[in-house]
Amino acid sequence: MTSISIRATVAGLGVFCVLSVGGCGGSPQPVGEQAGAGSGTQAVDAQGAPIYKVDPFWPKPMPNKWSMQQIVDIAVDKNDHVWIINRPVDARPDETGAGMNPPRQECCAVGPVIVEFDPEGNMVQAWGGPDYHPGWPGRLQTMGVDRDRNIYVSGTTPGDSIIKFSPDGKFLWDFGHRAPKVAANTVKMNNQQTDIFPPGIGAFELDEDAREIYITDGFLNKRVLVYDMDTAAFKRGWGGHGMPLGEITNEPTPSYKWTGGPPPDQADFAPALHCVHKSRDGFLYVCERGMNRVQVFTTDGKWVKDFQVAPNTPARGEGCGGIWHMTSPPCGTVYNLALSRDPEQKYVFVADGTNNRVWILDRQDGRTLGSFGGNGRYAGQLHWIDAIKVDSKGNIYTGEVEDGKRVQKFVPVMTGTNQTN
Secondary structure, eight states: OOEEEEEEEETTEEEEEEEETTSOOSSOEEOOOOTTSOSSOBEEOTTSOBOEEEETTOSOOOSTTBOOOEEEEEEEOTTOOEEEEEEOTTOOGGGSGGGSSSOOSSSOBOOOSEEEEOTTSOEEEEEOOTTSSTTOOSSEEEEEEOTTOOEEEEEOSTTOOEEEEOTTSOEEEEOOOBOOOOOGGGOOOOTTOOSOBTTOOOEEEEETTTTEEEEEEOSSSOEEEEEETTTOOEEEEEOGGGOOGGGSOOSOOOOOOOSSSOOOOOSSOOSOEEEEEEOTTSEEEEEEGGGTEEEEEETTSOEEEEEESSTTSOOSSTTOOOTTOSSSOOOOSOSEEEEOOSTTOOEEEEEETTTTEEEEEETTTOOEEEEEEOBSSSTTOBSSEEEEEEOTTSOEEEEEOTTTOEEEEEEEOBTTTTOOO
């Protein structure tokens, strides 16, 4: 059955669901308890997708005329405080005039890079930046938070690694494995090397129970690597569909001519590998943007299954534009993902920065149940979504890069609250 995404206005807030052509197909059905998300149960639409509304007033403006720049990643701590990477490297002069000496404009100024918000959207603190610590990444990409609320950040330029800070910004630890700081276009692919990361470190995931760090080394290389979380010692790694490291080719992923269908299958991962996340029941979900899919593994690298996400979207190659490209749109669909916080983690929420949607997948079989978003600048729309996280109450937070430059909060619509009428 053909589905379309529609947007209804409820009490001034955008409510999103995916509905069959011709109507809603019945009243929303409960999906199960979401602790603290409100009375009742979360509503779902006729296809079984949970329904969300955007909170257009979250977060509140930051102090000191600080601007919101590229929100390249988000973390949620045990207190449901939301941390963002507010990446300023692409800040424009019209956004920074208030920070000049003397100020040229009323607004705005570049602020610190790591920003913490409380659940109500108030800024709690902010710190970090290019001169903050000698090991600060050249181009920030990923952040994580542990049970003690310590913050980890990584970057994607040669010489970058993962560094750890206390919640108030004190340096604690450096993962190391740094490569020389050389021109990025001189770095060579090497999927068998495990002592250094020549292109920097793109995405990582902390497994505090096993004391391990999972790294998707997939901006240049094509692999997942696992290291000890305390000693940074290498433990294991694999390529696409569980391929041993020694079998991964050290050749660029071939392009393909897009004619409206999915990319041709291949054994190797196709860069960029944009995220890795672990479920409570011990599976790893790897974002393979260059193939429009999520690969699912056990923690020891055994391939389990693939999820296809908007597979007919161009994934890579000719006609694909990068950030700020003036003639070609981006490619690939799986920029990041988050797992729902119900006990079974029933849903996978995929951030698709090419179609500017959040796709809602059934975690067991990978079926696409629905989506929300759509390209635009209004509250609830998305432009180049790159980050997504879920808090303990089921709220979804999204971050946008390029010139989207904002974080948004999507709240579960609950049954019995008249939010879906």
